[in-house]
Amino acid sequence: MVTKGAGAGSGVSGYVADVMAEVVAKNPSESEFHQAVGEVLESLGPVLEARPDYCSGKILERVVEPERVIMFRVPWQDDRGDVHVNRGFRIEMNSAIGPYKGGLRFHPSVNLGILKFLAFEQIFKNALTTLPIGGGKGGSDFDPKGKSDGEVMRFCQSFMTELQRHIGANTDVPAGDIGVGGREIGFMFGQYKRLRNEFTGVLTGKGLNWGGSLIRPEATGYGAVYFAAEMLAARSKTLHGKICLVSGSGNVAQYTVEKLLELGGRPVTLSDSSGYIYDEAGLDDDKLAFVKELKNVRRGRIKEYAERFDNVVFTATDASADHNPLWNHRAQCAFPSATQNEINSVDAANMLRNGVTVVSEGANMPVTLDGVKQFLDAKILYGPGKAANAGGVATSGLEMTQNSLRMSWTREEVDGRLRTIMKAVHQACYETAERFGDPGNYVMGANIAGFVKVADAMLDQGLV
Secondary structure: OOOOOOOOOOOHHHHHHHHHHHHHHHOOOOHHHHHHHHHHHOOOHHHHHHOHHHHHOOHHHHHOOOOEEEEEEEEEEOOOOOEEEEEEEEEEEEOOOOOEEEEEEEOOOOOHHHHHHHHHHHHHHHHHOOOOOEEEEEEEOOOOOOOOHHHHHHHHHHHHHHHHHHOEOOOEEEEOEOOEOHHHHHHHHHHHHHHHOOOOOOOOOOOHHHOOOOOOOOHHHHHHHHHHHHHHHOOOOOOOOOEEEEOOOOHHHHHHHHHHHHOOOEEOEEEEOOEEEEEOOOOOHHHHHHHHHHHHHOOOOOHHHHHHOOOEEEEEOOOOOOOOHHHOOOOOEEEOOOOOOOEOHHHHHHHHHOOOOEEEOOOOOOEOHHHHHHHHHHOOEEEOHHHHOHHHHHHHHHHHHHHHHOOOOOHHHHHHHHHHHHHHHHHHHHHHHHHOOOOOOHHHHHHHHHHHHHHHHHHHOOOO
16 A cells, blocks of 8 residues: 555555645646646556555655746846836756756737746656757737837847846856747847857847748647647647647747648647637638738738638637637638637537547647547547647757757758658557556657656656
8 A cells, every 4th residue: 555655556646636736735726737737647556556665765855846046136127218127937846867958928918827837847848859958838918919120129138138147058058938039039039148158059040141040930839730730640630631729820820821732731829819710611821921021020910811811701710708709610620829718618518519520739738628628538640739749849859959060951851850850759658658558648648758768767766
């Protein structure tokens, strides 16, 4: 029998419940963090039964606790000279297999709980990539929307003035995330270089002419599609001709659509915070080019797509609705690529009723626990974010490698390596689920495969 937190056997479920209760007690009001930890812990029963040393070594208690939490103020001036103060964060979650790696998010919703959930997910996502990178996440409650380039620059410089003392090419290598694109990465990299007097691969997502990697902007979207293709291939099927629902309209969504078109899929939706468009005929290369110009250059709203093209329906966001109508269309595949918890239990039921049999997460934790349960019970092909969207951080890792080598690979080389990594991620999830008695359960496979790699490294390195 397992005493509280002390070993494996018939008491594993009680031990896991005790750890989860402690997480909730120590981290009140951090619901997203509770959700992410719970989703992982409830998958680990079989491996904890098989490996009592994980329990006696208190791996669960250690892995849910960040190695370091950094929080700081970020004062900056707007174009009128008015002073603003935002809050900056960096969660250095786990460095057992390499330097901390994970994005920076600039969005009003950013808080400690959301960043801890993202950093926790990042541990296992990064472990699955086969690359030697640990897990971290950071950002600020600053909103770059509606700000001038000068205001964004002043904020980024102030943010990096504090962050720079905590990061480095062999310590912590941030990247972009929501609200942090090439512009923001450039401003932060410039300030880091200015303060530290060194040109090093401390950030990924850099410009191509100053250390960036080809395919990096495309990588998360491409990877989510590659993962879906691998899941289908395991059942001797392909994406060709399949109707695909895609949420979001940023980098992840744009390049999900691009790769779907290349592989013969028919994407019919895109969205932003104002609403979504439904194009029954499907997007094509010309329509996608319009979206890229709209979102990346003019920073406009997705409603303009419906005004530009015929037979397209725009539906405005209704915050009082109990579901998102984007997920209530006939389709075979879904690629949630916007934000966390965008698919609830009602949405999941609508998707299953409308024929969705493949879900590949481009966003982090876009499906609520009730929705995930429905997908698993229905035994559809469901790729959780830590596996399906690992292409982004994988290509960040490839950018780090190129920086260390002081060289650049071709587009074909990077895309080929990305495809190989996504195949390896799929294989690890698929084989692990089979080995632990639940074939086709990619949630269990991803959680256990990522966990084992990190847990073994933690045991090897002693009590640190």
